[in-house]
Amino acid sequence: MIEKAFKGSTGYWVWMLFLLSIMGVGGLCYVQQFNYGLGITGMSRDVTWGVYISQFTFLVGVAAGGLMLVLPYYIHNYKAFGRIVILGEFMAIAAIAMCLMFIIADLGQPMRAMNVLLHPTPNSMLFWDMIVLNGYLFLNILCGWVVLQSEYKGVKYPKWIKPFIYLSIPWAISIHTVTAFLYCGLPGRHFWLTAILAPRFLASAFAAGPALLMVIAMILKKTTKFDVGREAQDKLVTIIGYAAMLNFFFLGCEFFVAYYSQIPGHMHTLDYLFWGLGHGDQVYNNLVPFMRASVIMGLAGIALIFVSRAKQSDGLLVISCLLIFIAFWIDKGLGLVLGGFVPSPLEYVTEYVPSVQELGITAAIWATGFFILSILYKVAISVKLEKEA
Amino acid sequence: MDSKRRDFLKIAGLTAIAGIAAPSAFNTLLKGEAIASAGQAAAGGHGAAAPTGKRYGMVIDVKKFTENPGLAEQCVSACHTIHNVPDFGNRKDEVKWIWIESYEHTFPTESQYKRPDALKDMPILTLCNHCDNPPCVRACPTKATYKKKDGIVGMDYHRCIGCRFCMAACPYGARSFNWRDPRGKDANGQPFIKAENPKYPTRMRGVVEKCNFCTERLAIGQIPACVEVAAQTKALVFGDMNDPNSEISQVLKTSFTIQRNPAIGTHPSLFYII
Ligand code: SF4
Numbered sequence: 179m180i181e182k183a184f185k186g187s188t189g190y191w192v193w194m195l196f197l198l199s200i201m202g203v204g205g206l207c208y209v210q211q212f213n214y215g216l217g218i219t220g221m222s223r224d225v226t227w228g229v230y231i232s233q234f235t236f237l238v239g240v241a242a243g244g245l246m247l248v249l250p251y252y253i254h255n256y257k258a259f260g261r262i263v264i265l266g267e268f269m270a271i272a273a274i275a276m277c278l279m280f281i282i283a284d285l286g287q288p289m290r291a292m293n294v295l296l297h298p299t300p301n302s303m304l305f306w307d308m309i310v311l312n313g314y315l316f317l318n319i320l321c322g323w324v325v326l327q328s329e330y331k332g333v334k335y336p337k338w339i340k341p342f343i344y345l346s347i348p349w350a351i352s353i354h355t356v357t358a359f360l361y362c363g364l365p366g367r368h369f370w371l372t373a374i375l376a377p378r379f380l381a382s383a384f385a386a387g388p389a390l391l392m393v394i395a396m397i398l399k400k401t402t403k404f405d406v407g408r409e410a411q412d413k414l415v416t417i418i419g420y421a422a423m424l425n426f427f428f429l430g431c432e433f434f435v436a437y438y439s440q441i442p443g444h445m446h447t448l449d450y451l452f453w454g455l456g457h458g459d460q461v462y463n464n465l466v467p468f469m470r471a472s473v474i475m476g477l478a479g480i481a482l483i484f485v486s487r488a489k490q491s492d493g494l495l496v497i498s499c500l501l502i503f504i505a506f507w508i509d510k511g512l513g514l515v516l517g518g519f520v521p522s523p524l525e526y527v528t529e530y531v532p533s534v535q536e537l538g539i540t541a542a543i544w545a546t547g548f549f550i551l552s553i554l555y556k557v558a559i560s561v562k563l564e565k566e567a
Numbered sequence: 568m569d570s571k572r573r574d575f576l577k578i579a580g581l582t583a584i585a586g587i588a589a590p591s592a593f594n595t596l597l598k599g600e601a602i603a604s605a606g607q608a609a610a611g612g613h614g615a616a617a618p619t620g621k622r623y624g625m626v627i628d629v630k631k632f633t634e635n636p637g638l639a640e641q642c643v644s645a646c647h648t649i650h651n652v653p654d655f656g657n658r659k660d661e662v663k664w665i666w667i668e669s670y671e672h673t674f675p676t677e678s679q680y681k682r683p684d685a686l687k688d689m690p691i692l693t694l695c696n697h698c699d700n701p702p703c704v705r706a707c708p709t710k711a712t713y714k715k716k717d718g719i720v721g722m723d724y725h726r727c728i729g730c731r732f733c734m735a736a737c738p739y740g741a742r743s744f745n746w747r748d749p750r751g752k753d754a755n756g757q758p759f760i761k762a763e764n765p766k767y768p769t770r771m772r773g774v775v776e777k778c779n780f781c782t783e784r785l786a787i788g789q790i791p792a793c794v795e796v797a798a799q800t801k802a803l804v805f806g807d808m809n810d811p812n813s814e815i816s817q818v819l820k821t822s823f824t825i826q827r828n829p830a831i832g833t834h835p836s837l838f839y840i841i
Pocket residue numbers: 694695696697698701702703704720736737738739740741742777833
């Protein structure tokens with residue numbers, strides 16, 4: 179089956195070479211970081227996590243988003259997702275692979291990563307995150323591959339795979355819950371210390387994951403003969419739209435608690451993210467334009483996605499999904515992690531700007547993710563089209 | 568029995584087992600902390616009582632540092648020299664075990680209204696609190712940060728993977744990361760560690776470090792370096808807080824002290840006399 183990844187159009191090869199070149203440049207940046215240390219990044223004593231960990235957090239959501247396809251298809255027997263569900267499972271594989279790469283990129287002593295398993299520490303949420311992420315990676319490789327292989331052979335998937343598919347459903351929830359627990363269990367970091375963090379993570383995941391999937395599905399529709407089908411598209415619009423609304427509802431709850439209670443610690447980070455935080459005689463507002471854009475894009479995306487369905491417009495659908503995806507990428511891939519460090523526990527304000535090398539490594543990991551995704555999708559789509567022909 | 572019903576009973580049975588097992592599993596997860604804090608609540612309160620056994624602590628008499636200008640700086644430099652703490656010369660890469668901080672930054676949770684003028688420029692020494700309930704230990708995925716029986720929160724530089732989860736977890740900003748090689752030299756060829764003390768290990772790049780309450784000195788019967796510097800003035804008092812006859816116990820019994828942000832339940836072992 180895998181041989182299908184080695185046969186493709188010129189466009190396919192150009193795309194893969196493009197990804198490989200980004201990976202190469204990023205690889206060089208990583209060599210620099212490996213030799214110099216993490217000081218090469220923009221992180222500092224006060225802002226100890228940067229784009230690596232924030233990308234990791236966001237991508238856990240993208241991986242968990244696959245659940246929104248697996249659940250209707252396998253549990254509710256929703257046949258219209260028959261063609262798209264495999265895309266969801268394979269996207270989870272690529273996303274988790276990126277997550278693991280981002281964690282390794284962020285370690286000060288990457289060669290010691292195995293210490294997490296050599297000295298298992300159940301009271302650390304990072305230990306559990308490692309377990310659930312690797313477990314989810316395994317489950318998705320197993321389920322995705324076995325189901326596709328059966329289809330390739332023209333038989334129904336074997337019975338023994340069913341329990342694994344069922345297991346992958348709560349597991350998807352667990353990866354994002356445990357990832358939220360990394361943050362929301364820390365005393366003294368007010369912005370993260372909120373019980374609604376895990377639900378909010380899940381809501382944004384169930385919007386951003388399927389939104390990205392939808393964009394890819396539309397690209398495939400244009401470039402290949404692979405069409406996920408109108409019904410699946412329309413159903414996904416409902417899922418993305420409502421999940422995105424839920425995310426904004428949760429965000430609203432955060433705003434209410436902070437500004438109605440007037441507890442300074444609760445307001446500081448929101449001030450910093452959305453209005454700028456005055457400290458001494460300076461106002462710190464690095465992230466303000468991004469965060470505001472995120473809210474506007476998210477709300478516009480929600481409105482447009484329903485319009486796109488009413489008008490049956492694929493173009494509008496792609497635009498609205500992109501808006502939602504980027505909005506949540508800013509919200510979680512930037513604001514959530516970086517905001518948590520401002521102000522510091524001693525109430526200093528240190529702003530963070532990623533370095534060129536850091537951005538290079540980040541781009542390379544994204545490129546690697548898309549590289550994996552392209553191979554997997556190439557195989558899946560070839561099999562699907564072949565069987566249907 | 569039809570199959571649906573049988574399935575239901577199976578699920579119900581499993582759920583019941585899970586329900587019974589969950590609380591005990593949860594307690595194991597928290598290493599009995601839940602039981603401990605419920606069991607030995609302080610008289611009249613509902614917080615956890617101080618643990619028994621040895622527990623090292625420190626009292627910092629802030630006024631004495633104003634009375635003795637330069638003393639705070641001497642404490643800092645004694646610690647950093649003895650422990651080979653590198654000086655990178657910039658805030659971004661900074662590594663520090665003990666440092667001088669202002670009142671408003673040391674105690675941001677205290678009221679900042681109408682403070683005495685004297686507080687404004689008062690140098691306040693800040694270091695790891697060796698919390699009795701340390702969030703950094705809870706967060707560390709490798710046990711590279713651990714709590715010892717005597718209450719000291721220690722670090723294993725050889726096990727640390729440099730994930731910096733402990734830095735996000737510490738509510739007192741007490742931890743530093745080696746963003747670059749502390750054994751290296753700056754652009755002018757000056758080493759970051761001015762004069763290396765062969766009796767204490769230097770660290771490698773990519774690990775976290777912090778004040779260790781001078782574990783290595785206590786082991787050979789010496790008092791912490793910063794306390795030794797301040798010994799004459801008694802600005803710093805160090806000792807076993809659970810020994811009723813220790814000097815620190817006497818000070819704690821007779822003076823009003825405050826801790827940094829006690830509301831978050833970390834139970835710091837540092838006490839300040841303002
Ligand atoms: S002050 Fe910070 S580093 Fe020290 S024990 Fe407490 S939480 Fe850990």
